[in-house]
Amino acid sequence: MICEMCGADMDRGIRIRLERSVLSVCPKCAKFGQPVDPPPPAPLRPGVASAPLGRGRPSLSGRRLAERDVFNEMPELELAGDWARRIRAAREALGWTPEDLGRKLNEKKSVVLKLESGGFRPPDALVGKLERLLKVRLRDVSVEPADGP
Numbered sequence: 001m002i003c004e005m006c007g008a009d010m011d012r013g014i015r016i017r018l019e020r021s022v023l024s025v026c027p028k029c030a031k032f033g034q035p036v037d038p039p040p041p042a043p044l045r046p047g048v049a050s051a052p053l054g055r056g057r058p059s060l061s062g063r064r065l066a067e068r069d070v071f072n073e074m075p076e077l078e079l080a081g082d083w084a085r086r087i088r089a090a091r092e093a094l095g096w097t098p099e100d101l102g103r104k105l106n107e108k109k110s111v112v113l114k115l116e117s118g119g120f121r122p123p124d125a126l127v128g129k130l131e132r133l134l135k136v137r138l139r140d141v142s143v144e145p146a147d148g149p
Contacts, residue, residue, distance in 0.1 A: 005029040077139040079127065084118035090134035091116070105129055 001010050003026040005018075013024030016033030023033065080086065091101050091112075098112040105112070105126070114120035115130075122130065127138050 003029055005032070077141060079121070080138055080140045083122075083127075083138045084116055086136050086138055087130060087134065088116040090136040094134070101133075104133055 001013055001024070002008070003010055003013065004023045005025045006029050008026050008028070010026040014027060014030045015022055015024055015036045016030055017036050018033035022036055025033070091098070096104075098116070099109045102109045102112045107126070111120065115122055122138075130136070131138055
């Protein structure tokens with residue numbers, strides 16, 4: 001065994017606490033910390049059987065909780081059809097130029113102009129930034145086409 005402090009070979013280490021760490025050290029290095037006693041084993045109460053190891057927490061009534069996918073419960077949001085017009089209208093309502101909006105989004109002016117013209121579909125991260133900054137909804141709940149005649 002090797003002392004965790006000085007690296008010397010030792011037969012049996014002494015466990016000490018040194019600055020919130022527990023180390024196994026040689027007798028020479030033991031003076032630098034406080035000795036740590038091993039924790040006493042938990043007393044067993046008479047008449048109470050201990051739980052077998054490795055089983056984890058027992059279930060309350062033997063039933064299993066059903067898995068739940070929260071993404072299935074959320075409505076599917078799609079980019080609205082008039083998202084480019086909404087961006088431009090919100091920017092103009094705030095009195096910002098395309099340069100101002102680009103600076104606030106950390107994007108170039110050309111990106112803002114392409115967004116407003118509809119020539120560039122924004123990625124989801126940019127859609128979120130735009131919605132927060134302009135205080136406008138760019139995504140709507142998608143409508144699934146009904147099957148049948």
